[in-house]
Every structure is written in C-alpha cells, then in structure tokens.
Amino acid sequence: MKLVKGAQSIAYDRAPYLISSASVVGKKEGAGPIGEMFDLVGESDLFGENTWEEAESTMQREACLLAMGKAHVSQNQVRYLFGGDLLRQGIATSMGVEKLQIPMFGLYGACSTSGEALALASMSVAAGYGEYILAVTSSHFGSAEKEFRFPLSYANQRPLSAHWTVTGSGAFLVGKKESHVRISGLTVGKIVDYGLKDSQNMGACMAPAACNTIWQNLQDFGRSPEDYSRIITGDLGYVGQSILFDLLLEKGYDIRGKHLDCGMTIFDQQTQDTHAGGSGCGCAATVLSAYILPKIERGEWERVLFVPTGALMSTVSYNEGASVPGIAHAIVLEHKA
Amino acid sequence: MKLVKGAQSIAYDRAPYLISSASVVGKKEGAGPIGEMFDLVGESDLFGENTWEEAESTMQREACLLAMGKAHVSQNQVRYLFGGDLLRQGIATSMGVEKLQIPMFGLYGACSTSGEALALASMSVAAGYGEYILAVTSSHFGSAEKEFRFPLSYANQRPLSAHWTVTGSGAFLVGKKESHVRISGLTVGKIVDYGLKDSQNMGACMAPAACNTIWQNLQDFGRSPEDYSRIITGDLGYVGQSILFDLLLEKGYDIRGKHLDCGMTIFDQQTQDTHAGGSGCGCAATVLSAYILPKIERGEWERVLFVPTGALMSTVSYNEGASVPGIAHAIVLEHKA
Numbered sequence: 040m041k042l043v044k045g046a047q048s049i050a051y052d053r054a055p056y057l058i059s060s061a062s063v064v065g066k067k068e069g070a071g072p073i074g075e076m077f078d079l080v081g082e083s084d085l086f087g088e089n090t091w092e093e094a095e096s097t098m099q100r101e102a103c104l105l106a107m108g109k110a111h112v113s114q115n116q117v118r119y120l121f122g123g124d125l126l127r128q129g130i131a132t133s134m135g136v137e138k139l140q141i142p143m144f145g146l147y148g149a150c151s152t153s154g155e156a157l158a159l160a161s162m163s164v165a166a167g168y169g170e171y172i173l174a175v176t177s178s179h180f181g182s183a184e185k186e187f188r189f190p191l192s193y194a195n196q197r198p199l200s201a202h203w204t205v206t207g208s209g210a211f212l213v214g215k216k217e218s219h220v221r222i223s224g225l226t227v228g229k230i231v232d233y234g235l236k237d238s239q240n241m242g243a244c245m246a247p248a249a250c251n252t253i254w255q256n257l258q259d260f261g262r263s264p265e266d267y268s269r270i271i272t273g274d275l276g277y278v279g280q281s282i283l284f285d286l287l288l289e290k291g292y293d294i295r296g297k298h299l300d301c302g303m304t305i306f307d308q309q310t311q312d313t314h315a316g317g318s319g320c321g322c323a324a325t326v327l328s329a330y331i332l333p334k335i336e337r338g339e340w341e342r343v344l345f346v347p348t349g350a351l352m353s354t355v356s357y358n359e360g361a362s363v364p365g366i367a368h369a370i371v372l373e374h375k376a
Numbered sequence: 377m378k379l380v381k382g383a384q385s386i387a388y389d390r391a392p393y394l395i396s397s398a399s400v401v402g403k404k405e406g407a408g409p410i411g412e413m414f415d416l417v418g419e420s421d422l423f424g425e426n427t428w429e430e431a432e433s434t435m436q437r438e439a440c441l442l443a444m445g446k447a448h449v450s451q452n453q454v455r456y457l458f459g460g461d462l463l464r465q466g467i468a469t470s471m472g473v474e475k476l477q478i479p480m481f482g483l484y485g486a487c488s489t490s491g492e493a494l495a496l497a498s499m500s501v502a503a504g505y506g507e508y509i510l511a512v513t514s515s516h517f518g519s520a521e522k523e524f525r526f527p528l529s530y531a532n533q534r535p536l537s538a539h540w541t542v543t544g545s546g547a548f549l550v551g552k553k554e555s556h557v558r559i560s561g562l563t564v565g566k567i568v569d570y571g572l573k574d575s576q577n578m579g580a581c582m583a584p585a586a587c588n589t590i591w592q593n594l595q596d597f598g599r600s601p602e603d604y605s606r607i608i609t610g611d612l613g614y615v616g617q618s619i620l621f622d623l624l625l626e627k628g629y630d631i632r633g634k635h636l637d638c639g640m641t642i643f644d645q646q647t648q649d650t651h652a653g654g655s656g657c658g659c660a661a662t663v664l665s666a667y668i669l670p671k672i673e674r675g676e677w678e679r680v681l682f683v684p685t686g687a688l689m690s691t692v693s694y695n696e697g698a699s700v701p702g703i704a705h706a707i708v709l710e711h712k713a
Contacts, residue, residue, distance in 0.1 A: 042504050047479045049505055090696050119564055127464030128690035129484040133567060137701055142384045142564035144492055147466040147482040155481055166503030167379050168386055227456055227479035230470060351470035359427050364474055
C-alpha cells in the first residue's frame with residue numbers, strides 16, 4: 040500500500056468513507072446563518088442537565104447516537120471511539136461517551152481535535168482495525184468561559200479579537216461501508232509558535248499553524264489550491280483569516296477565492312455579537328457535519344481540505360507567561376459518486 | 377492480515393518493535409528502590425526551569441531526545457509523536473515536544489496515557505504509517521498537586537489511600553527496526569464506572585477498569601494468566617491492588633502470583649511516605665522503561681501484559697459531585713531473541 044506521502048501526510052489507496060455524521064448545538068448556534076441545518080438545536084443550553092459540563096457531555100452522547108442511528112449501526116458494532124473536548128482532563132468526553140461503552144481513545148488538540156479524531160479514525164479504518172469507528176468532539180460556551188476566562192455571571196468584557204465558543208458537538212462515523220464522502224488523505228500538524236501571548240486573540244495564534252499545515256499538504260500531495268473546491272479552516276475568525284491569507288501569499292499561494300472558516304460561518308458577526316467568530320472543538324465539527332458534508336455528498340464540492348486549528352494554552356501556561364502555540368491538522372474529503 | 381481480535385483487541389501479524397526508550401525522573405524517584413535504573417535523575421525537580429510545568433515539559437523533551445539518541449535516530453526521521461500528560465489542556469506535552477517539530481497527536485487518558493500512546497504508536501507502525509514513531513508521557517508532583525489538589529506550600533494532609541504523583545517522563549521509540557521487545561498486541565479499554573467519588577482513593581476508582589481490561593485481554597487472546605510472565609498495572613497502589621485481586625478472583629482468575637504495580641515498585645512505601653503508591657502518566661512510563669523493558673530484553677520475562685490505569689476526573693467534575701470512572705489499556709510485550 041502506498042500510504043505515507045511527503046513529510047507529514049498519508050494518502051489512502053483505499054480511502055475510508057465518512058458514512059454518517061450528526062450535529063447537536065445550542066440556541067445561539069441554532070439562531071445563526073446555518074441554524075436550520077443542524078440535526079438538533081437545544082431549547083436550553085443546559086440540555087436538561089444541571090451543569091454546563093454535564094450539558095456538554097449530553098451533547099456528545101446525543102451526537103454519537105444520532106450519527107450511529109443515521110447509519111443504522113449500533114454502538115456494539117463500533118470498534119473504537121476517538122473523542123475530545125476543551126475542558127481540563129477532557130471530562131466532557133469521559134462523562135459523555137461513558138454510557139456508550141465503546142473502547143475509547145481520549146484526545147486533546149484544542150480546537151483542532153476534530154481533525155485529530157478524524158485523522159486517527161480514518162487511519163484505523165484504513166489499517167483494518169475496525170469496520171466502524173466514531174470520532175466526536177464538543178465545546179460549550181458556558182463550560183469554556185469558566186475553564187479559560189470567567190464564570191458567565193461575571194459578565195466580563197470581551198475584546199473584538201476574542202472568539203465566541205460554540206456550544207455544540209459533532210460526531211462522525213468512519214468506516215468501510217460506501218457513502219458519498221471519502222477521506223482520501225490527511226496531513227498531521229506540527230506545533231507552530233510565533234511567540235504570541237494573547238489568549239484573547241487566538242486567530243493570530245493559530246494562523247501560522249494553519250498556514251504551515253495547508254502549505255505542507257500542498258507540497259506532500261503535489262497540489263495547488265486550485266485542486267481543492269474549498270479550503271476550510273476551523274476557527275481562525277476574521278483576524279486569523281487575514282493573517283493566513285498574508286502568510287500563504289508570502290509562500291506564493293492565493294487561497295482568497297476558496298477559503299471558508301467555520302468560525303465565520305456559524306455566527307452572524309453583525310447581529311450575534313460574536314466578535315472574531317465562533318471557536319471550540321464543537322465549531323469545526325458541527326459546521327463540517329451540517330454545512331460542509333452535505334455539499335460534498337451532493338457533489339457541489341468535489342474535494343475539500345478541512346483544516347481545524349487549535350491554540351495550545353491553559354490558564355496556567357497563560358498566567359506563567361508562556362506563549363500560545365498553534366496546531367492544525369488537515370483532512371482531505373472527496374465526493375464519491 | 378489477521379489483526380482484529382475478539383471484542384476490543386488487536387493482534388499483530390507483524391508485530392512492531394519497541395526499539396528504544398528513556399526515563400527521566402525527579403530526586404525522590406531517584407532515591408527509591410529502582411532509582412539506579414533510570415537514565416536521568418534530576419538534581420532539582422525544577423530541572424533548571426522556573427515553574428513545575430516548564431520542568432515537566434523539559435523532562436518530556438529530554439526523554440524523547442534520549443530515546444531517539446539511544447537508537448541513533450534523529451527527530452526528522454520520526455514520522456509522528458503521540459504524547460500526553462495530566463495537566464489541563466495537556467500543556468506539559470505541547471510545550472515539551474514543540475521544539476522537536478515532529479507532527480503530533482495530543483492524548484488524554486489520565487494515568488493510562490502511556491498505554492494509549494503505545495497502542496496508537498504500534499497501530500501506526502504496524503499499518504505502515506511510519507518507520508519510527510514516538511510515544512511519550514509525563515507527570516510531575518509539583519504541577520499535579522497544583523492541578524488536582526493544593527499548591528505545595530499549603531502543606532496539606534494526605535489520607536493513606538492517596539497516591540504520590542511521580543515526577544518523571546518516559547519516552548518510547550516504536551518502529552519496524554528489530555529489537556529484543558515486540559509489541560505483539562493490545563486491548564483498548566472502555567470507561568468503567570463503579571460510582572466511586574473519592575479522588576483521594578484513585579486505586580479503588582481504577583481497579584474495576586484494570587479488571588475489565590485484563591479480563592477482556594484474556595478472553596480476546598484465549599489466554600490465562602499463566603500465559604504471561606507478569607501482569608503489570610500502572611498505579612493501582614496497595615488499595616487498588618487488593619480490589620483488583622478480589623474482582624479477578626470473582627471472575628475465576630488468580631493473578632496474585634504474577635502481579636506487579638508500577639506505583640508500588642517505584643517508591644518504598646515504608647521509608648518514602650508515599651502512602652498508596654506512585655501515580656501519574658510518568659509512573660507507568662518510567663517504570664516500563666527503566667525496570668520492565670530490560671527484563672523483557674534479556675528474556676527474563678517472556679511475555680508481559682502492561683496495563684496502565686487512569687482515573688477520569690477533574691477538579692470541576694469532582695466539585696460538581698461526579699463520580700471518578702476509570703480506564704485501562706493493555707499492551708502485550710514479548711521478548712524477541
């Protein structure tokens with residue numbers, strides 16, 4: 040099998056399929072520009088639970104159950120699960136998928152985790168380690184503000200460069216069974232650190248990593264931006280997008296005509312007061328499931344480079360003066376007739 | 377290839393090799409019963425840095441460099457890195473491996489992370505995704521007390537059931553190049569929750585998961601405990617060990633004659649005041665590298681079941697009254713003449 044490609048990429052000879060997916064989001068996301076496309080919009084962001092953390096876990100579980108349900112696959116047919124979230128010690132995932140009783144690998148890649156999970160799920164299916172494998176990620180505005188900034192009741196002010204964490208979870212069933220979307224390859228990201236230290240400007244922190252991974256993907260596959268219908272980053276937002284354009288132009292690539300950012304897609308910046316855009320492990324995942332995949336399934340987009348981006352930091356590293364490096368993983372998604 | 381086995385396991389037709397490894401530990405670990413066996417013992421637990429977190433990152437980087445150095449493999453020959461630690465948002469790993477510039481997957485599996493990393497590294501090598509792949513984990517007493525309990529300067533009292541987090545990092549180079557240790561199979565763990573809520577008694581929280589994974593390994597491979605030279609858990613400690621024995625006896629297996637626990641091996645409970653035993657992502661990893669692997673390399677132990685165990689919790693989940701479920705991953709290590 041000709042699998043390993045270039046410096047950081049894998050190209051599948053027999054590409055696994057993205058069989059089904061599901062998205063579960065909160066009220067604000069449901070009121071946004073693509074609100075009608077999500078599978079499930081919560082009436083309350085507590086999703087019937089007592090805490091933001093439990094609510095996030097519930098979204099993950101529901102997203103997994105919906106994704107499996109759509110494919111008529113039961114949880115005991117799913118061999119492994121790759122999952123992650125933004126919270127310390129990944130408790131949204133641990134508590135969320137516990138009841139599914141699927142052997143699991145916990146991941147942490149900040150907001151790039153949906154890319155990491157899809158990479159490992161497709162690598163496992165392509166290697167024959169499972170017929171069906173689940174990838175799931177989530178984030179929640181309430182739990183993330185508490186984790187990274189202040190409890191919501193403090194009503195703190197946000198700079199315009201700040202993101203709004205998406206309340207949502209996206210789950211993906213990857214396997215050998217044919218569908219209209221194939222995962223044909225991937226590029227695993229390196230940690231890229233330009234020395235930025237502003238955790239309220241994550242777009243700027245993540246843009247160099249996105250540039251690095253997109254550039255590497257083009258080199259490894261011998262492609263140009265024209266070979267992709269769209270190049271879609273996770274949550275660079277308005278600030279990060281312009282930096283990404285500049286960085287890639289310096290390297291000779293103009294992706295301005297075909298770039299989308301999930302964080303800019305999920306909210307209406309003007310009317311929803313979301314500043315730089317949406318963010319969180321749930322942002323790229325829910326937009327992929329609800330907005331991107333249907334277009335690939337229909338053949339509207341032939342080949343998409345999906346590049347979730349993550350800012351690697353914690354309140355401890357921030358308070359100790361460490362910089363905020365970024366990481367981005369790229370997944371190549373192709374329409375299959 | 378006959379790879380998938382039973383309900384949760386993988387058996388490799390062409391087992392990858394554990395080519396080299398390295399262990400870096402703190403002062404207390406260096407003064408313990410196996411202190412002489414570690415590659416590097418720090419003179420100060422700050423390892424020349426300003427914070428516990430930076431110290432932990434430095435241990436990870438040193439462990440990776442040592443493991444690669446022993447095998448005469450440079451970092452640009454290493455295709456991917458799987459790494460994790462106990463800190464929120466895995467910053468010890470992000471900041472630790474950043475300089476190596478190896479495409480990386482961040483993991484979180486609490487103290488079971490060394491098993492998770494070795495599982496994914498061996499799965500990737502066996503599938504042909506890389507010639508050399510690194511697995512690394514770490515923990516640090518200072519950063520972990522701050523993360524999960526109180527800053528050290530509070531000098532809080534510890535119950536006898538509490539663990540002592542190991543200051544240490546273990547790194548493992550997995551690949552196709554022959555060595556005297558093969559990773560012949562693995563069993564991926566499920567989350568097991570007996571409803572226990574005492575984060576100061578993690579041995580009891582993790583023992584059911586260890587039992588579940590060991591039992592499943594024996595079923596999937598059609599083996600009995602006699603087929604293993606040793607069955608070695610990560611950090612159940614004295615309390616967890618006796619629960620594991622009871623739970624496995626109920627299922628008809630007596631492993632009392634061949635069980636070891638890394639947390640009980642690394643410290644001398646009587647003289648080092650470590651209570652239930654050592655714990656942390658660095659515990660199982662450093663004991664595997666320094667103590668277990670040399671015995672397998674020499675053929676003293678023919679086949680070992682290595683089962684790092686993790687307690688899934690955070691200060692948030694604990695304060696919100698959630699239980700502490702456990703997870704354990706099993707790696708089958710075999711001597712190769």
